[in-house]
Amino acid sequence: MSAVTLSNPSSSYYTSSTDYKPVKLSPLNLTNLPKLAPTEEGKRLAAYAAVDANISDSSKVIGIGSGSTVPYVVERIVQQGAALNEERVFIPTGFQSKELIVKNNLVLGDVDQYPTIDVTIDGADEVDNNLNAVKGGGACHLREKVLAEAAKIFVIVADERKNSKLLGTSWTQGVPIEVAPFAYAKVLKNVAKLGSTKPALRMGIKKAGPVVTDNGNFLIDAPFGESYYRDPKELLMRIKMLTGVVEVGLFCGMAKAAYFGYSNGSVLIRSADGTISEQSSI
């Protein structure tokens, strides 16, 4: 992979800010890695950059999130070496990440044993300019939120398609809401009253009937108009107050940073303190 520096990125490409002045970080050295399709390349870049910057020798309890970018997170952690990883415990956010941990011979733990996690790295469906995220496209957001909240450092990794100014721009299927099964019809009515356009029970593919989460619950996808996404925290609180709702896939004010991998070989890093950094790769 050749070194790419985005010398003059269009501001709207990355951020709504017109005075886009990224801090340039030293390049990621990724020589001798197999070539991937462009989007996969972006996911791998984001994951590797996030692991390198956030998982150090002193990170002993690590939360592993869900989604298509997370296998690259585990791949990079494994590359840190068996000696370091033998001293670590890995906490999964669901079936997929549990499998990743076990198949890579990492030590499996759970959040009830380790209610304080050093670092959790997770994917997202969409992230806005203020690091608010929609999660739950993979139906794991209850455990994901517990692990994000338990973590001293919570970091999001994704490819460039997830980088938005405002939630609801690219992720149009709505806010994922985990609900107690017997209450789903009532919650559907009540999210509609809150202003959701066409909320729907998420149905299984290759399974008759609704998606059932790892916690035995159902999911509602509740789309909202643009104005609601301008204050995602308010929207989160209003949905969370509905009786029967177990957890809402809006993560507000939780992430320390989001790493977006671009198919041109660069990573954009948005931090909670407002810093925007850019890392190329060689």
Ligand SMILES: O=C(CO)[C@H](O)[C@H](O)COP(=O)(O)O
């Ligand atoms: O929140 C999630 C699961 O609940 C995932 O992190 C999110 O859906 C991203 O998945 P992918 O990388 O496969 O698009």
